[in-house]
Amino acid sequence: MFIENNKSLKKLNTFGIEAKARFFANINKAEDLLDLMQTSQYQDSKRFILGGGSNILFSSDFDGLIISSNIKGINLKAIDSEKALVEVGSGEIWDDFVRLSIKNKYYGFENLALIPGKVGAAPVQNIGAYACEQKDYFSHLSGIKLSTGEKLELDFDECQFAYRDSIFKHELKDDYFVSSVVYNLDKKWTPNLKYKELDIELKKFGFDFINQDAEYVYNTVCRVRKTKLPDYNEIGNAGSFFKNPIVSNQLKDSLLTLYPDLPNFRVDAENSKIPAAWLIQKAGWKGKSYGNCGVFEKHALILVNYGNAKGSEIKNLAAEIIASVESQFGINLEPEVIFIGE
Numbered sequence: 001m002f003i004e005n006n007k008s009l010k011k012l013n014t015f016g017i018e019a020k021a022r023f024f025a026n027i028n029k030a031e032d033l034l035d036l037m038q039t040s041q042y043q044d045s046k047r048f049i050l051g052g053g054s055n056i057l058f059s060s061d062f063d064g065l066i067i068s069s070n071i072k073g074i075n076l077k078a079i080d081s082e083k084a085l086v087e088v089g090s091g092e093i094w095d096d097f098v099r100l101s102i103k104n105k106y107y108g109f110e111n112l113a114l115i116p117g118k119v120g121a122a123p124v125q126n127i128g129a130y131a132c133e134q135k136d137y138f139s140h141l142s143g144i145k146l147s148t149g150e151k152l153e154l155d156f157d158e159c160q161f162a163y164r165d166s167i168f169k170h171e172l173k174d175d176y177f178v179s180s181v182v183y184n185l186d187k188k189w190t191p192n193l194k195y196k197e198l199d200i201e202l203k204k205f206g207f208d209f210i211n212q213d214a215e216y217v218y219n220t221v222c223r224v225r226k227t228k229l230p231d232y233n234e235i236g237n238a239g240s241f242f243k244n245p246i247v248s249n250q251l252k253d254s255l256l257t258l259y260p261d262l263p264n265f266r267v268d269a270e271n272s273k274i275p276a277a278w279l280i281q282k283a284g285w286k287g288k289s290y291g292n293c294g295v296f297e298k299h300a301l302i303l304v305n306y307g308n309a310k311g312s313e314i315k316n317l318a319a320e321i322i323a324s325v326e327s328q329f330g331i332n333l334e335p336e337v338i339f340i341g342e
C-alpha cells in the first residue's frame with residue numbers, strides 16, 4: 001500500500017487552498033482499504049475521506065491520513081422495461097455518470113447535471129438541485145466501516161437522507177467509506193419541471209416533449225449553472241457555502257413586517273425555509289472582498305478565493321457573515337461546506 005507523506009492538497013480542493021496532508025492514500029479497490037488498515041499510519045492517525053474536494057474548506061494543514069476514493073466502474077446490474085439498476089464506483093466523477101446514464105437512456109439525474117465531485121460523496125451530501133435529489137433514485141450502497149473494517153451494505157432507510165444530510169454526517173460521520181452506490185434509474189423519460197426557473201428556461205427556446213429529450217434538459221441545466229456559478233478552475237469556490245435556514249413561522253412573520261420582500265417557502269405547518277443568499281445580500285455582503293477572499297458578485301451564497309487565500313481567511317469571512325446575519329435577522333446560518341483542520 002503506497003502512502004504519500006506531506007501531500008499538497010491544493011489541486012484536490014475546488015477552493016484551491018494550499019494545505020498539506022501528513023499522510024495520503026488512494027484507494028483503487030475496496031480491498032486496498034483493508035490493506036491500509038494494517039498500517040501504522042492508519043492505526044495511529046486521525047482520518048478523513050476526501051472525494052473531489054468540492055464541498056470542503058481546509059482551514060489548516062491536516063495532521064493525519066487522507067483517504068481518497070479512486071474506485072472506478074459503472075455497471076448495469078439489472079434492467080426491465082421500467083427501471084435500470086446501475087452500480088457506480090465511488091471514485092467516478094458524478095457528472096460523468098450522469099452523462100453516461102443519459103447516453104444509455106437511463107433517466108432521472110438530468111437536473112443534477114454538472115454538480116462537481118465524485119459519486120461517493122453524493123449520498124453523504126444527498127446532493128440536490130432543480131427539485132431533484134440523489135435520494136430520488138437511490139437504491140443502496142456498499143462500503144466499509146473504518147473503525148472495525150466491517151463490510152456493510154446500507155439501504156435507503158438506513159441512510160436517513162434529508163436536506164443535504166444523511167447518516168454519514170451523524171452516526172457514521174468519518175467512520176464509513178463508500179465504495180459503490182447503486183441507483184435505480186427510469187427507462188421511460190419524464191421531465192422533472194417542478195423547479196419554476198428551469199421550466200421557464202426550457203420553454204424559452206420552445207421546449208416540447210416530443211422533439212426534445214433528457215439531453216436537452218441536461219444541456220439547459222449546464223447552461224444555466226454556467227451563467228450563475230463561478231468556474232472553480234478560475235475562481236476557487238465550493239458552491240453554496242451555507243444551507244438555507246429553516247425558521248419558525250413566528251420568526252418568519254415578524255421578519256415579514258420589517259422586510260415585506262422576504263422570500264419564504266413553507267416547510268410544514270410550523271416552519272418555513274428562507275434563502276440564505278437573500279439574507280447575506282440584504283446584510284450587505286454580496287460582491288464584498290475580504291483580504292484574499294470574498295463573496296461572489298453574482299451570487300451571495302458563494303464565497304470565493306481570489307487566488308492566494310488561506311483557509312483560515314475564508315473561515316473568518318464565514319464567521320463574520322454568520323454574526324452579521326444573526327444580529328440583523330436573528331437567524332443562525334449553518335455552513336454546508338465542511339471545515340477540515342483547526
Ligand SMILES: Cc1cc2nc3c(=O)[nH]c(=O)nc-3n(C[C@H](O)[C@H](O)[C@H](O)COP(=O)(O)OP(=O)(O)OC[C@H]3O[C@@H](n4cnc5c(N)ncnc54)[C@H](O)[C@@H]3O)c2cc1C
Pocket residue numbers: 014048049050051052053054055056069090115116117118119120121122124125126127128129168176177178179229230232237238239240338
Ligand atoms: C461550483 C460548485 C457548485 C456546486 N453545486 C452543488 C449543487 O447544485 N448541489 C449540491 O448538492 N452540491 C453542490 N456543490 C457541492 C459539492 O459539489 C457536493 O457536495 C459534492 O457531492 C461533493 O463531492 P466531492 O466528491 O467533491 O466530496 P468532498 O467535498 O471531497 O467531500 C464531501 C463529504 O463527503 C465525504 N466523502 C467523499 N467521498 C466519500 C466516500 N467515498 N466515502 C465516504 N465519505 C465520502 C467527505 O468525507 C465529506 O464529508 C457544488 C460545489 C461547487 C464547487
